[in-house]
Amino acid sequence: MSKKTLIVIGNGMVGHHFLEQFVASPAAEDFRVVVFGEEKQLAYDRVHLSEYFSGSSHADLAMGTADWYTENRIELRLNEAVTRIDREGRKVTTDRGDYAYDELVLATGSYPFVPPIEGREHPHCFVYRTLEDLDAIRASARDGKSGVVIGGGLLGLEAANALKSLGLQAHVVEFAPRLMPVQLDAEGGSLLRHKIEELGVQVHTDKATTAIVEGQDARLRMNFSDDSHLDTDLIVFSAGIRPQDTLARACGLEIGERGGIVIDDHCTTSDRHIHAIGECALWDQRIFGLVAPGYTMARTLSSVLNNDEEAVFTGADMSTKLKLLGVDVGAIGDAHGQAPGARSIRFNDEQAGHYRRMVISEDGKRLLGAILVGDNSHYDTLLQYALNEITLPGNPETLILPESQGGAPALGPDALPETASICSCHNVTKGDICGAIDAGCSDLASVKVETKASTGCGGCSALLKNVVDSELEKRGVEVSKDICEHFPYSRQDLFHLVKVNGIRTFRTLISQYGKGHGCDICKPTVASILATCWNEHILTTDHVPLQDTNDTFMANMQKNGTYSIVPRVPGGEITPDKLIVLGEVAREYDLYTKITGGQRVDLFGATLSQLPEIWEKLIAAGFETGHAYGKSLRTVKSCVGNTWCRYGVQDSVGMAIFLENRYKGLRAPHKIKMAVSGCTRECAEAQSKDIGVIATENGWNLYVCGNGGMRPRHADLFATDLSDDGLIRTIDRVLMLYVRTADRLQRTSVWMENLEGGLDYLKEVVLEDSLGMGAELEAHMADIVSTYQCEWKTAVEDPEKRKRFREFVNEPEKKDPVQQWTVERDQRRPVLESA
Amino acid sequence: MKAPTRWDAVCTVDDLVPESGIAVWTEDGPVAVFYLPHRLPALFAISHHDPISGANVLARGITGDLKGEPVVASPLYKQHFSLRTGRCLEDESVQVKRYPVLLDGGRVRLEVPCEQRQTSAA
Ligand SMILES: Cc1cc2nc3c(=O)[nH]c(=O)nc-3n(C[C@H](O)[C@H](O)[C@H](O)COP(=O)(O)OP(=O)(O)OC[C@H]3O[C@@H](n4cnc5c(N)ncnc54)[C@H](O)[C@@H]3O)c2cc1C
Numbered sequence: 001m002s003k004k005t006l007i008v009i010g011n012g013m014v015g016h017h018f019l020e021q022f023v024a025s026p027a028a029e030d031f032r033v034v035v036f037g038e039e040k041q042l043a044y045d046r047v048h049l050s051e052y053f054s055g056s057s058h059a060d061l062a063m064g065t066a067d068w069y070t071e072n073r074i075e076l077r078l079n080e081a082v083t084r085i086d087r088e089g090r091k092v093t094t095d096r097g098d099y100a101y102d103e104l105v106l107a108t109g110s111y112p113f114v115p116p117i118e119g120r121e122h123p124h125c126f127v128y129r130t131l132e133d134l135d136a137i138r139a140s141a142r143d144g145k146s147g148v149v150i151g152g153g154l155l156g157l158e159a160a161n162a163l164k165s166l167g168l169q170a171h172v173v174e175f176a177p178r179l180m181p182v183q184l185d186a187e188g189g190s191l192l193r194h195k196i197e198e199l200g201v202q203v204h205t206d207k208a209t210t211a212i213v214e215g216q217d218a219r220l221r222m223n224f225s226d227d228s229h230l231d232t233d234l235i236v237f238s239a240g241i242r243p244q245d246t247l248a249r250a251c252g253l254e255i256g257e258r259g260g261i262v263i264d265d266h267c268t269t270s271d272r273h274i275h276a277i278g279e280c281a282l283w284d285q286r287i288f289g290l291v292a293p294g295y296t297m298a299r300t301l302s303s304v305l306n307n308d309e310e311a312v313f314t315g316a317d318m319s320t321k322l323k324l325l326g327v328d329v330g331a332i333g334d335a336h337g338q339a340p341g342a343r344s345i346r347f348n349d350e351q352a353g354h355y356r357r358m359v360i361s362e363d364g365k366r367l368l369g370a371i372l373v374g375d376n377s378h379y380d381t382l383l384q385y386a387l388n389e390i391t392l393p394g395n396p397e398t399l400i401l402p403e404s405q406g407g408a409p410a411l412g413p414d415a416l417p418e419t420a421s422i423c424s425c426h427n428v429t430k431g432d433i434c435g436a437i438d439a440g441c442s443d444l445a446s447v448k449v450e451t452k453a454s455t456g457c458g459g460c461s462a463l464l465k466n467v468v469d470s471e472l473e474k475r476g477v478e479v480s481k482d483i484c485e486h487f488p489y490s491r492q493d494l495f496h497l498v499k500v501n502g503i504r505t506f507r508t509l510i511s512q513y514g515k516g517h518g519c520d521i522c523k524p525t526v527a528s529i530l531a532t533c534w535n536e537h538i539l540t541t542d543h544v545p546l547q548d549t550n551d552t553f554m555a556n557m558q559k560n561g562t563y564s565i566v567p568r569v570p571g572g573e574i575t576p577d578k579l580i581v582l583g584e585v586a587r588e589y590d591l592y593t594k595i596t597g598g599q600r601v602d603l604f605g606a607t608l609s610q611l612p613e614i615w616e617k618l619i620a621a622g623f624e625t626g627h628a629y630g631k632s633l634r635t636v637k638s639c640v641g642n643t644w645c646r647y648g649v650q651d652s653v654g655m656a657i658f659l660e661n662r663y664k665g666l667r668a669p670h671k672i673k674m675a676v677s678g679c680t681r682e683c684a685e686a687q688s689k690d691i692g693v694i695a696t697e698n699g700w701n702l703y704v705c706g707n708g709g710m711r712p713r714h715a716d717l718f719a720t721d722l723s724d725d726g727l728i729r730t731i732d733r734v735l736m737l738y739v740r741t742a743d744r745l746q747r748t749s750v751w752m753e754n755l756e757g758g759l760d761y762l763k764e765v766v767l768e769d770s771l772g773m774g775a776e777l778e779a780h781m782a783d784i785v786s787t788y789q790c791e792w793k794t795a796v797e798d799p800e801k802r803k804r805f806r807e808f809v810n811e812p813e814k815k816d817p818v819q820q821w822t823v824e825r826d827q828r829r830p831v832l833e834s835a
Numbered sequence: 836m837k838a839p840t841r842w843d844a845v846c847t848v849d850d851l852v853p854e855s856g857i858a859v860w861t862e863d864g865p866v867a868v869f870y871l872p873h874r875l876p877a878l879f880a881i882s883h884h885d886p887i888s889g890a891n892v893l894a895r896g897i898t899g900d901l902k903g904e905p906v907v908a909s910p911l912y913k914q915h916f917s918l919r920t921g922r923c924l925e926d927e928s929v930q931v932k933r934y935p936v937l938l939d940g941g942r943v944r945l946e947v948p949c950e951q952r953q954t955s956a957a
Contacts (some may be wrong), residue, residue, distance in 0.1 A: 286900075486899075500910065516903070517871070517898075518899045518900070519901060519906070519908070520897075520899060520915075522915065544852060546897070547897075548897065549892070549895040549896065557895070557910055559888060559911065560889075560890050561890035561892045561911075608895075806857075807858065808858050808859055808865065809846045809858065809859055810845050810862040816865070816891050818889060
């Protein structure tokens with residue numbers, strides 16, 4: 001039987017999610033899939049669109065890759081809009097031809113509504129929806145001073161923040177008497193306004209724009225109905241969205257009164273071969289302008305196309321929790337108390353800038369809705385009460401009071417019913433999590449992999465961890481964090497014990513807090529902790545036996561028992577003279593020589609007893625140890641920067657050298673890699689490093705917790721346009737926090753993913769100093785920096801330490817007979833006779 | 836009948852590193868000598884040859900104990916070898932030679948097999 005054709009119109013977030021579901025389902029076998037996208041780019045994460053202004057590229061935001069489409073045999077036709085649907089002939093038309101379908105999916109999203117104001121066609125008027133829109137806004141902002149957003153809703157405030165980040169004086173003009181009129185009440189709106197004005201955005205409410213004309217002090221002038229006016233260089237319309245239903249209208253599908261393609265519970269339109277999902281679809285007279293309900297529709301439709309009759313879309317919760325210009329805002333359910341008999345309880349702390357309102361049912365038993373401004377910490381608990389219709393306590397006000405005033409602690413995971421939705425992005429319930437645990441998942445990480453919970457927006461991570469921990473505990477699983485049989489503590493606990501009790505040796509620690517004699521797990525861990533806390537030379541008698549061989553002999557052991565040597569070459573910058581020394585030493589000892597990925601030179605094949613002699617020569621030429629053997633800073637890779645490169649905007653090499661010299665020798669739970677790029681072309685690949693720095697016109701963007709290697713992870717943008725000082729202070733704090741709190745052998749990427757609260761939490765602690773420990777972290781780093789010593793220099797100068805480098809202590813001249821050599825491509829390499 | 840052996844002096848106490856190992860060359864090949872001052876006895880000797888990697892490296896591993904058994908972890912692939920028996924804890928079929936070792940005044944002596952019956956002159 002020949003395959004049927006499934007056509008998807010629209011390659012946005014929901015269309016892409018649908019494809020992911022569909023290609024993994026059995027029905028994929030029966031269909032050839034063709035996708036049309038009007039935009040030039042592959043589907044991208046519109047929710048995080050604004051990050052495009054803070055350094056993210058399309059590739060960062062992309063939902064998938066072209067390869068993924070090829071691998072799954074999806075024919076992707078980008079930059080090709082469908083202009084007509086012929087329902088009778090079951091085909092669609094684009095400017096390149098006609099395409100027949102058996103099943104058609106409309107995932108055309110929505111478009112920004114631009115109110116019919118005279119002058120709105122002016123070239124400096126924009127909307128805020130696509131990457132192209134943002135490119136245009138950026139270009140216009142370049143020679144402007146001020147910008148206005150028309151519309152003070154959720155998207156409008158986000159757009160205002162974007163204008164601000166482009167260096168413009170930002171204004172928000174809202175028709176209603178308050179900001180976010182849909183979600184907030186008067187008190188919430190005025191508190192939000194106050195906070196936003198504090199951040200330098202000017203808010204104008206109760207303003208109806210009548211015309212846009214040529215400006216006097218700026219490019220444009222907005223005239224308002226109250227006869228006032230405002231001059232501005234550009235305008236962004238953010239006055240709501242409308243479902244993109246043009247095609248559907250033209251071919252006679254049923255359309256809602258106020259727009260939207262009508263769908264039933266199976267996400268099918270009035271034509272049973274045409275389906276609609278996402279923001280273009282109207283279900284039960286409602287449009288869902290959020291991504292999670294769109295994803296739910298996508299999953300439902302995929303099941304429907306697999307003939308699953310039970311698959312139905314039953315609506316979705318529209319509660320939202322976000323940070324707008326750094327201000328927490330949350331709205332849950334019936335926030336305005338529109339249900340008959342609904343009553344409200346309000347808590348308003350003008351001093352702290354916190355506003356909370358609960359809407360409760362007439363009988364006082366159910367939470368119907370809530371509004372939060374200034375502090376979202378109560379959001380999760382309130383949402384669970386509302387969604388799961390949990391009976392409120394007798395004194396419901398305790399749910400929104402601060403704990404100091406008798407507020408109740410957060411709702412325990414036990415109180416949640418099995419049906420409670422934990423992750424709305426991937427539709428995971430508490431029951432699904434229990435199921436995964438019963439099927440063998442025994443920790444948070446495996447539950448995440450199994451259920452995908454908390455891998456979308458990540459907003460539920462804290463809740464998820466609570467549920468998993470509590471369920472594991474119920475099943476009698478000890479959530480063990482012990483590092484090994486000798487210490488009933490995690491690395492973080494041990495760090496604390498060492499620091500607080502001033503413990504300086506492994507012996508003291510194990511006799512006071514552990515048992516037995518230690519092992520190859522706890523000894524190096526403790527060595528690293530001691531090094532961070534007290535920064536003593538790693539070859540002092542007490543520390544030698546704690547180290548891995550690579551740390552002990554300060555070189556990397558290779559498979560035949562010889563070592564490789566990597567001198568530090570900060571930032572990859574090296575003089576010809578030093579390069580010659582490396583060559584001469586390598587030639588003298590017949591060392592195999594290779595350039596590393598970290599922009600330095602690796603010399604292989606030195607025997608244990610040759611190490612000190614070789615280092616004597618290297619040190620004399622000005623080299624220092626490169627710590628290639630340590631769980632510590634490796635290299636800071638850099639591109640050549642603005643000293644040579646015509647695109648460079650900052651001196652990336654200078655910064656890389658500075659960073660490398662600052663953090664060299666810092667002992668950490670695992671190795672640390674960094675890079676500095678001199679412009680957004682990113683030639684140093686900073687976004688695959690633990691710490692990545694990318695130059696901007698105004699300073700430096702900092703990326704954190706990336707990884708290359710076995711488990712690649714793109715680094716997250718952490719802070720933008722930092723000054724030199726700001727950059728260093730931020731890196732100090734991030735690194736010190738990592739060193740103090742990560743588990744053994746945990747790279748920064750995994751550490752951050754496992755931090756409760758994830759990236760946001762890390763930002764709060766580091767950028768906003770929410771724990772008040774910023775100064776202490778910086779002081780600790782300063783101390784480590786000031787006590788740095790080159791370990792090899794100290795070692796070669798001390799005869800006692802050199803004694804360790806005898807291959808056979810009783811036969812100094814003896815050559816290890818298993819080390820046999822051959823020559824390949826003009827260099828020596830080992831031949832190993834296996835035993 | 837027991838094969839002929841002799842007690843060779845291989846190094847002095849000063850050559851030892853507490854809680855760690857050193858390597859010596861004997862007529863029987865390379866031997867790793869470990870000094871664990873907090874145990875009784877404090878001296879252990881096993882072959883320096885790591886049968887899993889084929890390299891002579893065991894003296895450079897980290898020492899410790901697992902469930903009370905004194906062990907060294909191979910620095911290359913991290914298997915643990917018992918310092919008392921030479922047995923590999925991860926793989927029962929793998930075993931390295933162990934050597935009786937004692938302290939004679941300031942000297943460390945190993946009992947190694949020998950062809951001719953004679954006493955060491957060291
Ligand atoms: C700045 C911003 C911030 C947001 N923040 C959040 C948030 O915090 N939380 C949240 O839940 N939601 C947020 N949203 C909303 C979220 O992005 C949308 O809900 C989601 O993108 C809807 O997905 P969709 O696939 O239905 O539509 P879209 O992502 O808009 O995709 C529709 C695609 O179809 C294409 N198309 C349309 N017509 C045709 C045609 N005739 N032929 C071919 N292609 C066509 C369009 O070009 C578009 O690429 C935000 C949106 C924006 C703009």
